[in-house]
Amino acid sequence: MTFSLLLDCDPGLDDALALLLAHGDPNLDLVAVTTVGGNVSLEGTTRNALQLREYLGFHDVPIAAGAAGPLTGPTRDAAEVHGASGLGNVTLPAAVLATSDISAVDLIIQTLQAAPGTIHLVATGPLTNIALALAKEPRIVEWAASFIIMGGSYTRGNTTPAAEFNIYADPDAAAAVFAAGWTVVMVGLDLTLQAVVHAGIVERMHTLGTLGVDLVAPLATFWTNPLDDEWDGQALHDVCAVAYLARPDLFTTKPARVEVELTGTFTRGATVVDFHSAAPNAIVLTKVDVEGFWDYVHEAWANVNV
Ligand code: BDR
Numbered sequence: 073m074t075f076s077l078l079l080d081c082d083p084g085l086d087d088a089l090a091l092l093l094a095h096g097d098p099n100l101d102l103v104a105v106t107t108v109g110g111n112v113s114l115e116g117t118t119r120n121a122l123q124l125r126e127y128l129g130f131h132d133v134p135i136a137a138g139a140a141g142p143l144t145g146p147t148r149d150a151a152e153v154h155g156a157s158g159l160g161n162v163t164l165p166a167a168v169l170a171t172s173d174i175s176a177v178d179l180i181i182q183t184l185q186a187a188p189g190t191i192h193l194v195a196t197g198p199l200t201n202i203a204l205a206l207a208k209e210p211r212i213v214e215w216a217a218s219f220i221i222m223g224g225s226y227t228r229g230n231t232t233p234a235a236e237f238n239i240y241a242d243p244d245a246a247a248a249v250f251a252a253g254w255t256v257v258m259v260g261l262d263l264t265l266q267a268v269v270h271a272g273i274v275e276r277m278h279t280l281g282t283l284g285v286d287l288v289a290p291l292a293t294f295w296t297n298p299l300d301d302e303w304d305g306q307a308l309h310d311v312c313a314v315a316y317l318a319r320p321d322l323f324t325t326k327p328a329r330v331e332v333e334l335t336g337t338f339t340r341g342a343t344v345v346d347f348h349s350a351a352p353n354a355i356v357l358t359k360v361d362v363e364g365f366w367d368y369v370h371e372a373w374a375n376v377n378v
């Protein structure tokens with residue numbers, strides 16, 4: 073079974089590895105990429121997406137640039153995690169091909185409208201582009217075959233004690249997206265932190281040849297948290313969202329009602345997850361088969377030659 077997807081992203085170490093998975097898995101058909109300001113500026117995330125397209129070889133996939141900052145409030149980045157460029161220490165050749173001449177919002181709408189019910193929308197950055205697309209064309213809710221996000225958590229945050237980065241970076245967009253009437257598949261921190269890149273995984277990455285040594289392992293090991301005594305490796309958050317599309321059998325899920333906190337002094341951007349709601353608006357991933365996940369991801373990445 074093949075799944076077509078549009079990936080809205082902010083590469084970003086783990087966004088880059090999510091793009092690699094979407095390109096490498098023969099059961100995934102990456103039909104379009106849209107970029108958003110997030111981990112680094114929009115200029116940076118778009119440059120990274122363009123460079124990755126040529127380095128990894130998905131030249132036919134259109135890339136459109138979207139929102140530079142959130143619907144309201146300050147623009148935040150995560151350059152302390154992803155490095156100034158967004159790709160850690162990895163330097164890729166400059167891209168020759170440019171972005172599409174339409175905006176990310178229009179590429180999202182047009183791509184979903186062209187094949188209703190068949191293209192999955194996966195978002196691994198702040199949800200600004202998706203909120204703007206919903207405002208312009210609410211029917212994308214019906215056209216998307218499914219909608220998966222990496223974002224939020226049901227315990228605690230990573231940017232503030234309460235909020236995860238993608239939601240914190242644009243809480244108003246996230247609130248609009250959860251209220252849109254579709255079922256949001258939420259791949260949050262509680263899930264993604266179960267599969268961290270420990271030493272054994274890095275060793276395995278090195279068996280991927282040039283791709284592993286020059287791209288995958290450096291991206292997957294760039295960040296270490298000096299404040300975490302139990303640090304065992306980076307989580308590849310966004311990879312989990314793409315993996316769920318291809319291999320839902322590797323994950324446990326629970327229906328829930330998810331609301332985004334917008335006004336709390338200390339909790340703005342938190343996702344409040346009610347697993348007992350009679351009116352669920354989301355499916356929340358709670359558990360991953362860690363070994364099966366790494367086997368799957370490794371095999372899919374291994375299909376790509378650079
Ligand atoms: C999320 O925030 C970003 O920094 C990562 O790319 C991921 O999408 C994790 O909180």
Ligand code: CA
Binds near residue numbers: 086310
């Ligand atoms: Ca991301």
